[in-house]
Amino acid sequence: MSQHIVVDRVTKQFDLADEHTLALDDVSLTIEANEFVSIVGRSGCGKTTLLNLIAGLITPTKGEVRIGNQVITRPGPDRGMVFQHSALFPWLTAIDNIQFGPRNQGVLRKERLEQAHELIELVRLKGFEKKYPRELSGGMQQRVAIARALAVDPEMLLMDEPFGALDELTRAEMQEELLRIWEARKKTVVFVTHSILEAIYLSDRIIVLSPHPGRLRAEFPIDLPRPRQRSSQQFMKLYEDIHDAIF
Amino acid sequence: MSERSFQRNLLISWSGVIVVLVVWQIINTLQIVNPGIFPGPLQVVDTALNRFPFSDVLAHVRASIQRVALGFLIGGGLGVVLGVTSGWYRLLGKLLWGPIEILRPVPPLAWIPIALIWFGLGEESKVFIISLGAFFPVVTSAHKGMSTIDPLLFRAAQSLGVKGPKLLLKVAIPAALPDIAVGIRVGWSLSFGSLVAAEVLAAQQGLGFLVMYGRELGEVEVIVYGIILIGILNLVTDHLLYRFLFQRQLRWHFGT
Amino acid sequence: MPSSDTSLHATTAGGRASVRRVVWRRLRRLRIPDWVYGLVTVLFLLWLWEYAVDHGHLNPYQFPPPSKLQGTFESLLERGFPRGITTDVHLRTTLSRILKGYVAATALAIPSGLVIGSNSILDRAALPIITFARSVATISLLPLAVAWFGVGEFTRVFLIAYGCYWIIVTSVVEAVKGVNRQYIHAAQTLGASRVQIFFRVMLPASLPRIFSGMRVALGMAFLVIIAVEMIGTVRGLGALIMEARTFYRTDVTIVGMFFIAIIGFVLANVLSWLERFLLPWMTDLDEVQR
Numbered sequence: 001m002s003q004h005i006v007v008d009r010v011t012k013q014f015d016l017a018d019e020h021t022l023a024l025d026d027v028s029l030t031i032e033a034n035e036f037v038s039i040v041g042r043s044g045c046g047k048t049t050l051l052n053l054i055a056g057l058i059t060p061t062k063g064e065v066r067i068g069n070q071v072i073t074r075p076g077p078d079r080g081m082v083f084q085h086s087a088l089f090p091w092l093t094a095i096d097n098i099q100f101g102p103r104n105q106g107v108l109r110k111e112r113l114e115q116a117h118e119l120i121e122l123v124r125l126k127g128f129e130k131k132y133p134r135e136l137s138g139g140m141q142q143r144v145a146i147a148r149a150l151a152v153d154p155e156m157l158l159m160d161e162p163f164g165a166l167d168e169l170t171r172a173e174m175q176e177e178l179l180r181i182w183e184a185r186k187k188t189v190v191f192v193t194h195s196i197l198e199a200i201y202l203s204d205r206i207i208v209l210s211p212h213p214g215r216l217r218a219e220f221p222i223d224l225p226r227p228r229q230r231s232s233q234q235f236m237k238l239y240e241d242i243h244d245a246i247f
Numbered sequence: 248m249s250e251r252s253f254q255r256n257l258l259i260s261w262s263g264v265i266v267v268l269v270v271w272q273i274i275n276t277l278q279i280v281n282p283g284i285f286p287g288p289l290q291v292v293d294t295a296l297n298r299f300p301f302s303d304v305l306a307h308v309r310a311s312i313q314r315v316a317l318g319f320l321i322g323g324g325l326g327v328v329l330g331v332t333s334g335w336y337r338l339l340g341k342l343l344w345g346p347i348e349i350l351r352p353v354p355p356l357a358w359i360p361i362a363l364i365w366f367g368l369g370e371e372s373k374v375f376i377i378s379l380g381a382f383f384p385v386v387t388s389a390h391k392g393m394s395t396i397d398p399l400l401f402r403a404a405q406s407l408g409v410k411g412p413k414l415l416l417k418v419a420i421p422a423a424l425p426d427i428a429v430g431i432r433v434g435w436s437l438s439f440g441s442l443v444a445a446e447v448l449a450a451q452q453g454l455g456f457l458v459m460y461g462r463e464l465g466e467v468e469v470i471v472y473g474i475i476l477i478g479i480l481n482l483v484t485d486h487l488l489y490r491f492l493f494q495r496q497l498r499w500h501f502g503t
Numbered sequence: 504m505p506s507s508d509t510s511l512h513a514t515t516a517g518g519r520a521s522v523r524r525v526v527w528r529r530l531r532r533l534r535i536p537d538w539v540y541g542l543v544t545v546l547f548l549l550w551l552w553e554y555a556v557d558h559g560h561l562n563p564y565q566f567p568p569p570s571k572l573q574g575t576f577e578s579l580l581e582r583g584f585p586r587g588i589t590t591d592v593h594l595r596t597t598l599s600r601i602l603k604g605y606v607a608a609t610a611l612a613i614p615s616g617l618v619i620g621s622n623s624i625l626d627r628a629a630l631p632i633i634t635f636a637r638s639v640a641t642i643s644l645l646p647l648a649v650a651w652f653g654v655g656e657f658t659r660v661f662l663i664a665y666g667c668y669w670i671i672v673t674s675v676v677e678a679v680k681g682v683n684r685q686y687i688h689a690a691q692t693l694g695a696s697r698v699q700i701f702f703r704v705m706l707p708a709s710l711p712r713i714f715s716g717m718r719v720a721l722g723m724a725f726l727v728i729i730a731v732e733m734i735g736t737v738r739g740l741g742a743l744i745m746e747a748r749t750f751y752r753t754d755v756t757i758v759g760m761f762f763i764a765i766i767g768f769v770l771a772n773v774l775s776w777l778e779r780f781l782l783p784w785m786t787d788l789d790e791v792q793r
Contacts, residue, residue, distance in 0.1 A: 057688055077694030087685040091707040091784045101693035104703070132784040152694055256627060263628030284650045338527055345541025346548060352767025353760055354726045357741070359733065360748035360756045364565055443640035444730045455643065462646035470646050478639035485638070 005031040005054060005156070005188065010063035012049055012214075022213035023049040026063070029207060029216060031188060038191045038199035038206045042246060046214025047192045048160055054190060055079050055158050067155070077101060080149030084161045086141040088133040094144045095120065095129040101152035112151075119147040122181060139170040146181060156188035164194065175201055179226065196242050200235060201228055208245045218245040286468040291475065294468040299457075308480065310452040314370070315442040318377025323434050325378070326385030327427065333386075334393020334423065335415055347386060355380040355441040359448065373445045380441035381434035388430025392423030425500045428492045435488055439481055454480065567754040575754040576761075584755050585746055588738060590762060596738040597766070600656070601724045604663025608720065612668050613713070616675025620709075621701070626676060633676075637669035641727050645734070659731050666727045667720040674716020678709035711778075711785055718774045725770050729763065740766065 012024040024046040031037050039047045052058045053065050056075040065072040067079075075081075088097050095116050102112040120129055123143035133141055142162055149157060162178075163171045175198060182189060193199050199206050203222055210217040220242055224234055268288050274280060275287025286294075333340035355376050362372040396419060404418045446455020454477050461469030493501045549569045555561040556568040563571070583589035619625045641662055652658045682705050690704045732741025740763050747755035778785070 055688075055692060057691065075688070075691035077692070079692060081689065081692040083685055083689065085685070087683075087689040089686060089689075089704065089707070091710075091782070100690070100703070101695075104690075104693065104695045104699045134784065148689075148693070158692075259624055259627045260631060263630070263632050266628075267632055338523075338530070341537055341540035342544045344537065345544040348541060349545065349764060352771055353764045354729045354767065356726065356730045356733070357744060357760055357763050360744045361753070361760065363748060364753055364756070440640055440642070440726070444642040447642050447645060448730075448733065455640075458643050458646055462650070467647065467650055470650070474639055474643045474647060477643050478635055481640060482635060482638040 004033060004066075004068065005190070006066040007050070007054070008063050008066060010050075010053060010060045010065060012046070012053060012058070013061045024053075024060075025213040025215050027209070027214065027216050028063075029219075031190060034186050034188055036182065036189045036191065036202060036204045038193055038203040039209060040193055040196060040199050040206060040242065040246065041209035041214075041217070042211050044211035044214075045209035046211070047209055049214065050209070051081075051158050051160050051190060051192050055081050077105070077152040078155045080152065080154030080157050082142070082145045082149050082157065082159045082162045084164045086133065086138075086145040088141055088144055088148070090133050093130050093132055094125065094136065097133070097144055098148045098151050100148060105152065115151060116147075119150055122150075122184060123147045123177070137170070138166045139174055142166070142174060143177065146178070150181075150185060154187065156190065159189065159191045161192055161194060163198070171198070178202065196239055196246070197230065200238050200242070201230060206242060208242060210246075218242075220245075284467050286471055290468045291471050294466075294472045298469065299472065304457075304476065307452055307454050307457055308476075311442060311446065311454045311480070314373055314446075314453065315377055315438050318374040318442070319381045319435060319438045321374065322378030322381030322438065323385045323431060326382045326430070326434065327389050330386040330389020330427070330430075331393055331420065331423070334390045335419060340390060340394070347383070351383045351387070355437065356444050359445070368449070373442075376445050377438045377441050380437035380439075384433040384437060385427070385430045388426045388433070389423065392426030392430075393419060395426070396422045425497055428497055431492065432485070432488055436481075436485060439484065443477055564751075564753060567757060571754055572758055575752075575758045579755065579758055584743065584752070585737060585750075588743075593738060593740050593743050594762065594766065597728055597732065597740045600659050600732075600739065601663060601721075601728050601770075604660045604728075605667055605721060605724050607660070608664040608667035608671055608724075609717065611664075612671035613675055616672040616713075617679060617706075617709075619672070620676040620679025621705070626680070629676075633669060633673055637673060641666035641723075642730050645731065654735050659728065659736075662731055663724045663727050666723045670720040670723055671713075671716050674719070675709070675713050678712035678716070679705060681712060682708040710782060714774060714778045714782070718771075721770050721774060725767055 007027060007029045010024055010027050011022070014021045014023055027046075027050065039050060041047050049058070053060055054072065056065075056072045056079065059073055072079075088094075089100065092100065095113075098116040098119055099112045102115065107115075117129070120126055123146060125140060125143055125147075128136065128140065133144070136144065145162070146157075163174050166174060179202065191199070191202060200222060205222060206220040208217040208219070209215065220238065222238065224232075229235060272287045272289060275282055275285060275290070329343065333343045358376055358379055359372070362375045366372040366375060400418055400422055401414065404414060409417060442453075443455045446453040447459055448455075454473055457476070458470050458473035461467065461471075461473055552561070552566065553568045553570060556563050556566060561568075567575075578584075579590050581589065583592065619629050644662060644665060645658075648658045648661055652661060686704050686708055687700060690700045695703065728739070729741040732739035733745040736742045737746060740759060744756045744759040744763070747753070747759060
C-alpha cells in the first residue's frame with residue numbers, strides 16, 4: 001500500500017574541498033499516495049538533491065524524510081528510481097536489466113522471467129528483449145529503465161529528468177507512455193523536470209523550488225482532467241503563473 | 248578540504264611506504280632471508296651515502312640522461328615529422344603504413360643484434376635502440392591525431408580565410424597535439440626502458456651499468472641502489488613530462 | 504586532413520598540387536583497400552633491397568638480401584638454429600614463458616586490485632608503492648633476480664610476472680574506482696546488497712578497463728621476455744637473434760626478427776579479439792567509466 005512521503009524541515013549542505021553549498025534550506029512538503037507530483041525550478045534549486053534525499057541516496061543535514069512513519073536513511077526497492085541517462089547496465093540485455101532487481105531478491109527464474117515479459121509488454125518493447133542498451137534508442141532505453149524500476153514493485157517512482165536527454169518528439173511520446181503506464185500501475189510518482197510544459201501535462205501537483213539556496217517557492221495543484229490539451233486556456237494560464245513563480 | 252583531512256590523507260599515503268620499509272628492515276634484521284642476497288633499507292642507504300657519493304653517481308646519471316634524451320629526440324622528432332605529414336597527405340600515409348605496421352610489433356631491444364651489426368659496439372647502436380623506442384608510439388599517435396581531426400575545424404578556419412600551410416600549422420597541428428602528447432609520454436617511457444635494458448646488456452657508464460657492476464662485485468646493495476635510482480629517475484622524468492605537457496601546454500584539452 | 508574535402512587541396516597553390524590532386528582522386532575512385540598500399544610499399548622496398556645488394560650498394564653481410572632470407576627461413580623451420588633448435592621450439596619456449604608469467608601476474612593482480620580499488624584507505628596507502636614499483640625498470644631487476652633465484656626458468660618467469668603485475672593492478676584499481684556511480688545508485692534502488700553490487704555491478708563495469716590494462720601488460724611481457732632471453736639461454740626468440748649475431752649470421756637475425764614481429768602482432772591483437780568475443784555489449788569506454 002502506498003504511503004505518504006513527508007519531507008520534514010529538511011536542510012542539506014554539501015561540504016567539498018573548500019566549498020560549502022547549501023542545496024536545500026528548511027524545505028517541507030507532503031506527497032500523498034498515488035499522487036503524481038512534479039518538482040520544477042531553475043538550475044541550482046536542489047530538485048535533484050531533494051529527489052536523492054527521498055530515495056535515500058543521501059541523508060539530510062537537518063530534518064528528516066519519512067515514508068509512512070519510517071525515517072529514510074538508505075535506498076531501497078520500495079523507492080524505484082529512473083535517471084536521466086537511463087543507467088541501464090550495458091552488459092545486460094533489456095530483459096536481464098529488468099530482471100536485475102528480482103534476481104537479487106532471490107525470485108525464481110520462471111517467475112521473474114514471466115514478470116519481465118509482462119513488463120516488456122507494458123512498456124511496448126516486445127521483440128527487443130535480447131537487445132543490449134547500446135542497440136536501443138534513448139526513448140527505448142528509458143522504457144527499459146522504467147520497466148526495471150517497476151520490476152521490484154516499488155511503492156513509488158522517483159524520476160530525475162528522465163526525458164531530458166531525448167529529442168522533442170520522443171519526449172512527447174514518452175510523456176504519453178508514462179501516463180499510460182501510470183494509469184495501468186498506479187503509483188506515487190515524484191518527477192523532477194526543467195520543463196514547465198511537461199510538468200503541467202503530467203502532474204497532479206507542481207512544486208516550485210527557488211535556487212541558491214533551495215527553498216520551497218510555490219505549489220500549484222493541477223485540476224485539469226487528463227488527457228490534457230497543451231493549447232487550452234487553463235493550460236496556458238498555469239504555464240504563465242508557474243513561469244512567473246520561477247523567474 | 249579542511250586542514251585535518253588533508254593531514255589525514257597525507258598520513259595514509261605515507262603509511263603504506265612506511266609499512267613496506269619497516270617490514271623490509273625486519274626481514275633483514277631477523278635474517279629471514281640470507282642478508283647476503285637480501286640487503287635491508289639501511290644498508291642500501293649506507294651504500295648510497297658512503298660507497299657511491301652523489302658526485303660519482305651524477306656522472307652515471309648524466310651519461311644515461313644524455314643517451315636517452317638524444318635517442319628520444321631523434322626518434323620522437325622523426326616520429327612527429329613522419330606522423331604529421333603522413334596524416335596530412337593521405338597518400339603518403341597509406342604508403343608508409345605498411346612498413347611501419349610490420350616493424351612496430353618488434354620490441355626495440357630485439358633490434359640490438361642487428362644494431363650491433365650495423366653500428367658496431369659504440370654509442371650509436373644504443374641511441375638507435377632508444378630512438379626506436381620513441382619512434383613508433385610517437386609516429387602512431389601523431390598519425391592518429393592528424394587523421395581524427397574534426398573536419399568542422401577546417402571548415403571554420405577556411406571560412407575565416409585561413410588556407411594552405413597555415414591551415415596545417417595553425418589548425419591541424421594544435422588539434423592533433425593532445426594525441427601527440429600521449430604518444431610522447433609513452434615514447435619516453437619506452438625509450439627509458441630501452442635505455443636501461445641496453446645499459447644492463449652492455450655499457451661502461453650509466454645507471455644500467457651500475458646495476459651490473461654491483462653484480463660483478465657480488466654486492467647486492469649496489470644492485471638494489473641502482474634499481475632504486477633508476478626507478479626514481481623514471482618517475483621524476485615522467486612526472487616532469489606530464490606536468491609540462493598535460494598540465495601546462497595542453498591545459499585547454501586536459502584541464503588542470 | 505579529411506580527403507573528402509578536395510577543396511582544401513585546391514587552396515594550395517601550384518601546378519604540382521593539382522597533379523597530385525588528380526592522381527589522388529583517380530586512386531580513390533578505384534577504392535583500393537588500405538592494405539594493398541602497404542603491401543605495394545613493402546614489396547617495392549624488398550625489391551629495392553635485392554637490387555641494391557646485387558649492384559653492390561649494400562653490403563650483403565649487413566643486409567642479407569631477401570632471396571637469401573627465404574632460404575634461411577626454410578632452414579630455420581627445418582633444421583633450426585643453433586643446430587637442432589627449430590623455429591617452433593623457440594616459439595613455444597618464448598610463448599610458454601610469457602604465458603606463465605602473465606597468468607601468474609593476472610591471477611595476483613585482479614583480486615588484489617579489486618580489494619585495493621574498493622577501499623579508499625588501502626588505495627591511498629598503496630598508491631605510492633604501486634607507482635614506484637611500476638617505475639622500476641623490470642630489466643634492471645635481472646641481476647637481483649639472478650642473485651635470488653639463480654639463472655633458471657623461474658627467474659625469467661618472475662621478471663615477466665613482475666613487469667605485468669603492476670600494470671594490471673593499476674588498471675584494476677582504476678577500473679573499480681572509475682565505475683559510473685549511477686550504476687551503483689541504480690542497483691541500490693533496486694534492492695541489491697553490497698555483495699551483490701560488487702559482483703554484479705562493479706565487476707562487469709570494470710571489465711573493459713581491466714582488459715585495456717591487460718593489453719598493455721601483454722605488450723610489456725613481450726618486451727621483457729625478449730630482453731631477458733638475450734642473456735644466458737639458447738632457447739627462445741630473443742636467444743635466437745642473439746646467438747645468430749654471435750655466429751655472424753645476420754640472415755638468421757633478420758628472419759628471427761620477422762618471427763618476433765609476427766608474435767608481437769598476434770599478442771597485440773589477441774586480447775582485442777578476445778574482448779570483442781567476451782564483451783559483446785561494449786561501446787565506448789567513456790560510457791562505462793566516469
